[in-house]
Amino acid sequence: MAKVIVVTSGKGGVGKTTSTAALGAALAQRGEKTVVVDFDVGLRNLDLVMGAERRVVYDLINVIQGDAKLPQALIRDKRLETLHLLPASQTRDKENLTEDGVERVMDELRKSFDWIICDSPAGIERGATLAMRHADTAVVVTNPEVSSVRDSDRIIGLLDSKTAKAERGDKIDKHLLLTRYDGARAERGDMLKVDDVLEILSIPLIGIIPESMDVLRASNVGSPVTIADERSEAAIAYRQAAQRLAGENLPVALPGERRGFFGKIFGRRAA
């Protein structure tokens, strides 16, 4: 059965698009049919991070407005045949993203994919609430930094009230993905501790992604880091997060402590 995941954060620039691409590719690499959907209408970037920017013909809004059929708008990844992209519109107005339209597209995607990963725009406005609307599971992308944690708290509130699942009285699954984790700053004590973030937000941890040049390099060449640099620490962390999304039970280790010593291991449950 199809699973819809929203990658969301409230705060901008924390790594939603990077994470959508990396998790989408990691799930597709497991052989499961995956589509990544860009909800950032007007500021699309997922196409660029996926390296498909020159192949965009139709987009989500074209499908919603009936200018194109869904299969015409889907772009199949050149590296992984199980991976697909539904781009956002760069030029159209976000007003064209209607609630009904989004629901129709989601229903159609559910019929042919195992995983539907929605890249949310920043903010708590309509674009963000539409992206989370049909999700079964949310990945809340957070940087270990005060304003990001505060905004994640707001988004968690919205996930519990504004999603279709919440309105039906069901609980939406929420997972914390801590990104841009900087080992050196953590050591100096100038970065929020993982335990503190977990305690404050009290949702289970699905992964810790290190601040890494490999991530930048991957987006420079237009490839999710899980494809571009499979053995990098960031790719390993994303791949394990994808495994946890798929239901595998793996402990989360701090970046930089995977090899050699046994690092601190975090349980899957929030404090």
Next chain:
Amino acid sequence: MNIFRFFAKESSAPAARDRLQVLLAHERASVGDNDLVSKLREEILAVIAKHVKVGDDQVNVKMDRGDQVSTLAVDIEIPLEKDARAA
């Protein structure tokens, strides 16, 4: 002297954690309260509208959250008697 300062410098992460905990406790509570205020405001307005003709902007609801007790102040401008009666 700088060296001592360097060693003496406290880490900032605990401060970040403490500030967040206080802030979020308030923000989580106030989201609920604001909803209560707007609900009360709406219902109070509806009750008043049954008897007097008043506009939306003539009713003002304020909430003051104290440690033990909160107060709700409802301030209504009632128009002059001659055109006050609702239809």
